[in-house]
Amino acid sequence: MASESRFAPGRTVAVIGAGIGGISAAAYLLKEGLSVTVFERADVAGGIWHFDERVPDDPPYPSQLPSLADYQPSQPGEFAYATPPPDSPVDGESRKDDGGEALETADSTSLEVRFAPPGACYAGLTNNIPTSILVSSLGPWPEGTALEVSQDQAESYIQGLSRKHGVHAVTQYNMRVDEARKSPDGTKWEVRTVTLEWRRAPAGPQLIERTRQFDLLAVASGHYSTPRVPDFAGLREWKAAFPARVTVSKQYRRPDKFRGKNILVIGAGVSGSDICRETAGIASTVYQSVRGGLYDTPAHLLPKSTIRIGEVDRFVLNDSLVEGDEQQLGDDTPLPGSIVLKDGTVLQDIHHVVIAVGYITSYPFLPHLQSDTVAPADAGPELLVTSDGNMAHNLHKDIFYIPDPTLAFIGVPYHAVTFALFDFQAKVLARVFSGRAFLPARADMVEEYQAKVKDRGVGRKFHSLAETGREVGYVKDLVDWVNRDGEPLGEPRIAGHEEEWVKELAVLKDRLTKAWFGAKPDVKAEGSSLV
Numbered sequence: 341m342a343s344e345s346r347f348a349p350g351r352t353v354a355v356i357g358a359g360i361g362g363i364s365a366a367a368y369l370l371k372e373g374l375s376v377t378v379f380e381r382a383d384v385a386g387g388i389w390h391f392d393e394r395v396p397d398d399p400p401y402p403s404q405l406p407s408l409a410d411y412q413p414s415q416p417g418e419f420a421y422a423t424p425p426p427d428s429p430v431d432g433e434s435r436k437d438d439g440g441e442a443l444e445t446a447d448s449t450s451l452e453v454r455f456a457p458p459g460a461c462y463a464g465l466t467n468n469i470p471t472s473i474l475v476s477s478l479g480p481w482p483e484g485t486a487l488e489v490s491q492d493q494a495e496s497y498i499q500g501l502s503r504k505h506g507v508h509a510v511t512q513y514n515m516r517v518d519e520a521r522k523s524p525d526g527t528k529w530e531v532r533t534v535t536l537e538w539r540r541a542p543a544g545p546q547l548i549e550r551t552r553q554f555d556l557l558a559v560a561s562g563h564y565s566t567p568r569v570p571d572f573a574g575l576r577e578w579k580a581a582f583p584a585r586v587t588v589s590k591q592y593r594r595p596d597k598f599r600g601k602n603i604l605v606i607g608a609g610v611s612g613s614d615i616c617r618e619t620a621g622i623a624s625t626v627y628q629s630v631r632g633g634l635y636d637t638p639a640h641l642l643p644k645s646t647i648r649i650g651e652v653d654r655f656v657l658n659d660s661l662v663e664g665d666e667q668q669l670g671d672d673t674p675l676p677g678s679i680v681l682k683d684g685t686v687l688q689d690i691h692h693v694v695i696a697v698g699y700i701t702s703y704p705f706l707p708h709l710q711s712d713t714v715a716p717a718d719a720g721p722e723l724l725v726t727s728d729g730n731m732a733h734n735l736h737k738d739i740f741y742i743p744d745p746t747l748a749f750i751g752v753p754y755h756a757v758t759f760a761l762f763d764f765q766a767k768v769l770a771r772v773f774s775g776r777a778f779l780p781a782r783a784d785m786v787e788e789y790q791a792k793v794k795d796r797g798v799g800r801k802f803h804s805l806a807e808t809g810r811e812v813g814y815v816k817d818l819v820d821w822v823n824r825d826g827e828p829l830g831e832p833r834i835a836g837h838e839e840e841w842v843k844e845l846a847v848l849k850d851r852l853t854k855a856w857f858g859a860k861p862d863v864k865a866e867g868s869s870l871v
Contacts, residue, residue, distance in 0.1 A: 351374060351556055351773070352376075352377070352555050353369050353375065353376050353377070353554060353555065353556040353558060353773060354529060354531050354556070354558070355378045355379070356517050356520075356559045357559070357560035358380035358386070358502065358513075359386065359389070359498070360476070360501075360758065360759055361387070361560035361562065361750040361751035362558075362560035363385060363478075363498060363505075363507050364476060364750065364762045364765070365560055365762075365766040367478055367502075367505035367506070367507050367766070368766045368769065368770035369558070369766075369773060369774075370505065370507070371770065372770045372773070372776070373774065374770075374773060376510050377510055377512060378510055379511075379517050379533060380511055380513050380514075381455070381515065381516035382456050382513065382514070383456075383514050385498060385502045385507075385508065386494075386495040386498050387459070388459055388460060388461055388562060388564050389461060389465070389491050389495040390461060390495050391461045391465070391491050391495070393593060394452075395458060396453060396591060397453060397454060397457065398587075398591075399566070399567050399590075400569065401575055401580075401586075402570060402571035402575070402576070403566075403568050403571075404566055404569075406566070406700050406701065406710055406712060406728075406729035407702070407704060407707055407712050407725075408704055409702040409703075409704040410565045410567075411454065411455070411704070413518040413519060413705060414547075416519070416551075417549070418549070419534065419547040419548065451536070451545050452545075455516060455534075455547070456516060456536070457565070460589065460590040460611065462491075462593050462614075463594050464594070464618050465490075465614075466488050466489060466490055466491070467489055469848065470487035470844070471485050471486070471487055471488075472487060473757055473841055474757055474758070474760065475759055476501060476759045476760065477760075477763050478501045478504070479500070479501050479504055481497055482497075485497075512533070514535055514537070516533060516534050516535075516536075517531060517532070517705045518533065518705055519531075519532040519707065520557055528553040529553065529555070529556070529746065530551055530552075530553055531551065531552055531554055531557070532551045533552070534547050535547070535549075555746065556773050557746065557747050558750060558769060558773075559706075559750070560751050560762075561703065562751060563699055563701070563754060564590070564699050565699065566729070567700075568697050568699055568729070569695055570606070572652050572655060573653070574654045574655030574656055577655070577657055578657065578675070578677065581657060582669070585675055585691065586692075586693045586695070587692070587693070587695070588695045588696070592615055592694060594618075595619040595622045598619045598691075598692060599622050599623070600624050600672070601623050601624055601672075601692055602623065602625040602692075603623050603626055603627070603690070604627045604629060604679060604687065604690050604692070604693045604694070605626065605694045606628075606693065606695050606696060607629070607697040607698070608630040609635060609636070609637065610637070612637075612694075612697075613628070613637040613641070613642060615694055615696060616642050616646045620643035620646060621643070626643075626647065627687065627690075629649050629650065629652050629681070630651065631650075632651070635755075635806075638857070649685065649687075650683045651681060651682045652679060652680075652681055652682070654679075655680075656679070657676065657677040672691075674688070674690055674691050675690055675691065675693075700729035700730075701732055702725060702729055703724065709722070709724035709741075710723070710725040710726075711723055711726055711727065712727055714726045715728075716730065716798040716799065717798060719733040719734065721734060721742070721743065721786065730798075731802045731803060735749060735752065736779065736785040736788070737768075738752045738765075738803060739752070739765055739768065740772070742789060745779050750762055750765050751765070752803055753803045753804070753805050754804060754805070755804045756805040756811045757811065761811065764815045764819065764834075764836075767822070767834050768822050768834075771822045771825075771826065771831070776822075776825070776826055776829060776831050777822040777831075778825050811845070812837055812845070815836060815837055819834050819836040822834055
């Protein structure tokens with residue numbers, strides 16, 4: 341099997357995202373001596389673990405096209421400055437003017453939300469994988485950390501790693517990547533960013549466009565940006581008539597608003613089931629609609645008060661509804677309509693609907709690699725995302741874009757111990773990007789990828805590491821590859837999973853499997869997580 345190194349040491353790398361994946365990637369790239377710039381559209385690091393009381397704007401009903409994601413990328417030259425004004429900050433981090441006066445207004449807050457939509461983190465988010473294995477080799481959790489932690493503890497841990505390893509110093513905050521394309525000669529990535537900067541009144545917040553060139557591009561933008569909204573008959577009309585009463589799980593923050601109400605949660609994944617748990621005993625009645633999917637949380641893991649029901653067929657508004665009813669509808673008044681399930685059951689007297697059916701894979705800053713019309717089975721050898729938004733196509737080992745491996749991804753696999761998995765992916769990425777490990781020839785990468793498609797099929801299951809042994813095997817394959825290439829170069833070996841780590845994961849998987857299939861679980865131990 342032929343091998344070839346596509347990279348030379350000392351090159352520049354752009355990293356998109358400052359969650360645990362992006363911080364891991366940047367830290368190891370810096371260790372390998374590369375010049376790194378991290379772009380983060382929020383004003384802090386932390387990714388999914390950063391809690392923001394504000395909620396993102398509504399997504400379209402039904403779902404946004406995968407190419408557009410949760411924000412509308414700008415067009416080149418759309419904003420006032422193609423280069424920063426003379427007195428403009430360049431670090432993109434400051435949220436105050438020179439005198440320390442916060443430049444926050446209602447208009448600027450709205451602009452912030454549209455520019456960098458707040459994430460899916462809710463106040464009660466905790467980890468459901470113990471911190472003893474949900475850990476990065478970049479550093480341990482603080483001494484005395486419990487096995488289960490709150491979102492602010494997880495966020496603090498991630499931000500601590502960023503500062504410790506020099507990632508914070510090379511991160512451009514409040515800076516969103518709107519487009520990344522290869523230069524006309526194909527040698528560089530041209531990364532066009534838009535920065536939200538605060539300037540003294542009357543100028544207020546400004547959007548500043550810049551374009552810079554990099555040799556390499558690493559994407560770590562995460563899974564939880566673009567909510568999936570099903571195309572149920574009548575749902576669009578319900579949302580239009582009562583926008584505050586029909587929301588997606590990404591907009592959920594606390595259970596208080598549901599006190600004494602009847603709510604319908606659509607979806608039985610992690611976030612949908614967490615909302616059912618958090619609202620139990622607060623809401624009057626909680627219904628959870630499921631479609632019988634592969635990863636639906638079993639009903640016995642939910643509070644007994646949650647009523648599990650079948651799949652929704654349609655939403656029906658009462659004929660008597662007239663314009664203006666939304667404003668006249670009191671908080672305690674149920675929505676004037678009914679929800680019909682596929683089995684014919686009719687729900688009435690519902691106050692709130694929460695849609696929690698997952699997220700769409702989308703990289704809006706790579707528009708030339710996405711198609712909203714091509715079916716997943718027809719992705720071909722070039723496309724990264726197709727019409728269903730269920731997976732990332734044409735990646736070697738879920739990391740390197742096969743047609744041009746100067747583009748790579750961290751965090752594509754899921755149903756895994758994320759902090760540890762991303763750590764290994766980042767080590768491999770850094771070795772390859774620094775020229776200390778070699779990619780196979782393109783034909784060999786294509787052959788390996790097509791074999792995986794044949795084995796796993798296209799769709800959400802393609803990237804799942806849920807099955808016993810799959811995550812450990814995936815990491816072993818990565819580590820063996822770079823160690824094999826590094827040995828002739830005298831590179832230090834990358835250690836794989838420690839034996840104790842593997843044993844603890846096996847115990848956890850066994851416990852979760854027994855709970856999943858009907859043992860009497862400790863529901864709290866299976867608690868909230870978006871890892």
